[in-house]
Amino acid sequence: MIIVLKPQSTKQMVDNFVDSLQKNYDVKVNEWVGTQSTVLGLIGDTSAIDIDYISAQDIVESVKRVQEPYKKANRKFHPDDTVITLPGGQKIGDGSLSLIAGPCSVESERQIVEIAKSVKDSGAQFLRGGAFKPRTSPYAFQGLKAEGLELLREARKVTGLPIVTEIMRVSHIPLFEDVDIIQVGARNMQNFELLKELGRLDKPILLKRGLSSTIEELLMSAEYIMAGGNEKVILCERGIRTYETYTRNTLDISAVPILKKLSHLPVIVDPSHASGISWLVEPLALAAVAAGADGLIIEVHNDPQHALSDGAQSLTPEQFDQVAKHVNAAAKAFGRKVG
Ligand SMILES: [Mn+2]
Structure with a gap:
């Protein structure tokens, strides 16, 4: 300084x-x-x-300041990559490409179990699905809440895939006790009270970048979680708000190598929310692999036309299968382990 x-x-x-x-x-x-x-x-x-x-x-x-204001998330103080290992042995950040896939919202047992099976067959190692949904409109589908979590557990039992789902408030933490990876969504990236409480857990936290947040603000939010003792943070670039209206957001692809340079934490990319358009998911996913992302989180729905949320950006299981093949081929071409 x-x-x-x-x-x-x-x-x-x-x-x-x-x-x-x-x-x-x-x-x-x-x-x-x-x-x-x-x-x-x-x-x-x-x-x-x-x-x-x-x-x-x-x-x-x-x-x-000539030094970054974050310490625990800073690669200068922790030169080696952080590898997050789940109790079941799955790893994120170990040089392989992690694939997280599933619907925007959990809608029914049949829906989530069917999607979980198909994304697993295509090579996904984690199942995503929203139970508590932060929607722009209070009149839009708000998620199945606790029942949605129960259905995710059911899908995990059937497929063995660890589950990733979003938390919105501190008082819900007990409900998330057996969730494998807790997601903090873009809108809660600076919910500092939530971040502090998640810092007291011993569980991986998938932290999404806020719609209008800088890279440093994302790292400061990671720092909040880590300062509490929980160093299992996964950063997620999911597109930021720009003047472009063609896409839902603008994927900040440069954030991937920048975050990897500044921090030792794993970085994953969400091409679904970044674009908002299903046909853009594959090219953005390939760009993310090329940029060095540790993984991808992709929305997949068995019936996108009738999805209760984010249908336009959801891939069908068949489309996801193709995307998974192509991203794995790209990962191999860049010398990465797959799976
Ligand atoms: Mn969504």
Whole structure:
């Protein structure tokens, strides 16, 4: 962190300020005294320093971070990739390509079990399905809630696929006790109270990037979960809001290599919500593999035309089978393990 002090600062004022920084934070302060002003360089872990607090001090002209404000999610402090291993042995982030597939919403036992079987046959290692749905309209289908979770458990029993499903509020955490991977959706990426509570669990959290969130904000949200002790975070790029209206969102493909560079956490891509259009899922999925994503989360429905949510972006089981074949071939071409 670099702090430029105001030109009229006296030596006494500078000394007091430097003393207070070294006393309050775990940093060493280097001082450069120029003809106009004094510049301080803070060396050490500055992630706990509130930049606004520093800016508010009378003696400070300007302040700039040169180090990222996240520590646990930062690759600098953890150079090796984080590999998330589920109790059943499935791994995410180990160099293989993880495929998570299933419907936007769980609708019935027959629907979820049928889809689970077919995506498993096509090579998916995880089953997704929404039970609590954050919909833009309060009049749209809100999910089967606790019953939806029960149906996911049923589909897991039949297929053995671990389940991934979204949580929306802290008070629901007990209901998610035996969910294998808990998803935090884009709209809750900055629900800090929820993130803090999920930080107390020992369970993988799939954290989706917010619609209008920067890469650093996503990493700060991961930091919230990790700061509580839960370091099993999977980052998910799912498209961001731009001026383009052809697609539901714009897939920020550059976020994949950037996140992989800045952080050791696994990064997966959701081409379904990024595009909102089923025929765009395959090209975006292939782009994600090429960009180095650790996995994909794809919406699949046995009857997209009658889906209760996100039918337009859902693949049929047959289409998913083709996409899975092509993404696995691409992964192999990039020297990745498949499965
Ligand atoms: Mn959806």
